[in-house]
Amino acid sequence: MVRDKDRTVITMSNDFKGDVRDFAMVVPVPTFIEREQINVANQALVDHLDAYTAPRLVEYFDEDPCSRVRYERMMAESAVEDSVVQKAVTADEELGVTIEAKYTVGEYDILILSAEESGGLIDWLKINDYQLPEGAEQVVGSYLKQGMRFFVAKVNLESQLAGGFSDLRPLQIAFESPKFMLPIRLGTLNADGQQELFVYALTRTGRVETSNYRTVKMPSDVEIPGFVKNRFGEFYKDMFTVQTEKENGKAVFLEYAWDMAWCDPCAADPLTATQLRQLGAFWLDSETDAQQRNRPAAQNVFVTRLHVRYDQQHFPDDLKFIETGDRTNYQGRYIMRHAWKGESNCSAAKDYLNMVQERETRAGNLLASLTGWDRNDIAASMGVSALPAPQKWWKRIWQDVK
Numbered sequence: 337m338v339r340d341k342d343r344t345v346i347t348m349s350n351d352f353k354g355d356v357r358d359f360a361m362v363v364p365v366p367t368f369i370e371r372e373q374i375n376v377a378n379q380a381l382v383d384h385l386d387a388y389t390a391p392r393l394v395e396y397f398d399e400d401p402c403s404r405v406r407y408e409r410m411m412a413e414s415a416v417e418d419s420v421v422q423k424a425v426t427a428d429e430e431l432g433v434t435i436e437a438k439y440t441v442g443e444y445d446i447l448i449l450s451a452e453e454s455g456g457l458i459d460w461l462k463i464n465d466y467q468l469p470e471g472a473e474q475v476v477g478s479y480l481k482q483g484m485r486f487f488v489a490k491v492n493l494e495s496q497l498a499g500g501f502s503d504l505r506p507l508q509i510a511f512e513s514p515k516f517m518l519p520i521r522l523g524t525l526n527a528d529g530q531q532e533l534f535v536y537a538l539t540r541t542g543r544v545e546t547s548n549y550r551t552v553k554m555p556s557d558v559e560i561p562g563f564v565k566n567r568f569g570e571f572y573k574d575m576f577t578v579q580t581e582k583e584n585g586k587a588v589f590l591e592y593a594w595d596m597a598w599c600d601p602c603a604a605d606p607l608t609a610t611q612l613r614q615l616g617a618f619w620l621d622s623e624t625d626a627q628q629r630n631r632p633a634a635q636n637v638f639v640t641r642l643h644v645r646y647d648q649q650h651f652p653d654d655l656k657f658i659e660t661g662d663r664t665n666y667q668g669r670y671i672m673r674h675a676w677k678g679e680s681n682c683s684a685a686k687d688y689l690n691m692v693q694e695r696e697t698r699a700g701n702l703l704a705s706l707t708g709w710d711r712n713d714i715a716a717s718m719g720v721s722a723l724p725a726p727q728k729w730w731k732r733i734w735q736d737v738k
Contacts, residue, residue, distance in 0.1 A: 337536070337544075337657075338617050340619060344511055344513065345508060347507075347508045348507050352504065356493070357491075359491065360489065361488070361490075361507075363519065364479040364484045364519040364522070365487045366485075366515045367512065368436060370437070374439060374507070374509055375509075377615070384605075385607060385615065387603055388599065388639075389536060389592035390603045390604075391591060392670065393568050394601060395674065396671065400676050400680055401680050402681065431451075431457070433450075433451045434450045435447055435448070436449065440492060443495040443496035443504070444489045444490065444492060445489070445490050446487070446488065447487075448486070448488075449486040451476075451486075454476040454477030457476055457486075458472060468526075476522070489507060491504060508616065510616060517654050518535065518657070521653070521654055524647055527647065529647070530646065531646055533646060534642070535640075535642040536639060536641055538615065538637050538638070539640075541659045542593075542659065543590075543659075544640040544659055545640075545642075546655050547658045548655070549655070550583065550586065550587045552589055553590045554591055555579070558671065559671045559673060560672060560699055560703050561672070561699045561714070561717070568670075572668075576589070578708050585645070586650050589643045590640070591667075592639065592666065593662075593666040593667075594638070594666070595639075595663065596638065596639055619636070696718060700714050700715065701724075
């Protein structure tokens with residue numbers, strides 16, 4: 337989502353399972369959408385933005401305890417793949433439904449619909465072979481009361497074949513509205529369980545948060561055992577599940593907030609001015625691409641990555657956003673410290689080995705609390721017989737008091 341004042345550009349990239357003949361997307365929009373306000377984007381743009389904002393895995397290697405030489409190496413991993421798909425219709429005046437516009441954009445057939453009341457629109461959708469879940473009329477009615485229209489897209493199979501596209505590309509819409517929000521309620525009605533949503537917000541002002549749900553930072557700058565390197569994806573998913581449960585399933589999580597001009601460490605190169613403009617950052621000059629000006633990245637764009645796992649029970653309302661103006665950098669960063677493996681012959685070596693043991697115990701216990709993983713399994717993966725339980729906090733208060 338690109339946002340500046342009342343201007344919004346949304347790029348929608350969706351995972352879809354099934355036959356594209358059976359797929360369609362219905363999105364409430366706050367205003368009429370003209371043909372020139374719709375575009376089909378390159379999936380690589382979304383993939384690049386996802387990689388740039390992904391959680392970081394960082395490795396540090398201990399120096400020889402008998403030496404002052406030190407070095408470090410950083411490695412970042414990310415994985416998310418997205419593809420896009422969408423859905424459509426035809427109208428009947430008797431039902432109070434109006435097709436305000438019809439467009440063909442790339443491999444999509446698109447309709448802009450309005451309706452007098454929800455019952456008529458629901459009947460019209462059913463007549464046109466839309467399988468609507470129970471409860472749709474109430475949700476549709478609430479959008480109509482807000483004066484919203486419906487952006488409806490389905491795949492034109494002939495155009496898709498002619499274009500040689502095997503995957504469905506992201507759809508983009510640009511519009512002006514004081515509402516800075518993302519409608520999610522329709523999607524919860526026919527969802528098979530919880531939905532996973534990533535929001536990448538690009539602004540000039542700073543970090544974006546949800547105003548009607550808690551925005552919570554993911555745990556960051558925590559040390560984890562070295563074996564997690566080969567299980568980083570599993571680690572992060574399980575940690576996200578634990579954090580979601582801690583918030584009773586009602587929070588939106590901040591995973592990244594940073595100026596697009598740089599990163600430290602970088603999971604991927606910052607996007608260029610041209611790439612950001614293609615995503616909708618209209619205030620950037622496409623003729624002065626950052627690479628052409630020998631700069632590492634485009635300026636004056638702040639990116640926020642939000643992650644939410646939602647369903648109808650825990651997220652009964654659409655997501656409403658605010659621009660906070662806060663440009664403080666934040667990233668999900670997870671640290672592995674590798675012990676020195678060489679020979680060390682000095683008095684400091686024994687103290688170092690004791691420190692490493694304590695450090696690894698803390699990392700193992702923290703891993704268990706973050707992910708819910710079994711402590712015995714963690715100990716086995718760390719190559720130790722057992723993982724000592726962390727000392728209760730109150731035992732540390734007076735342990736040095738005689």
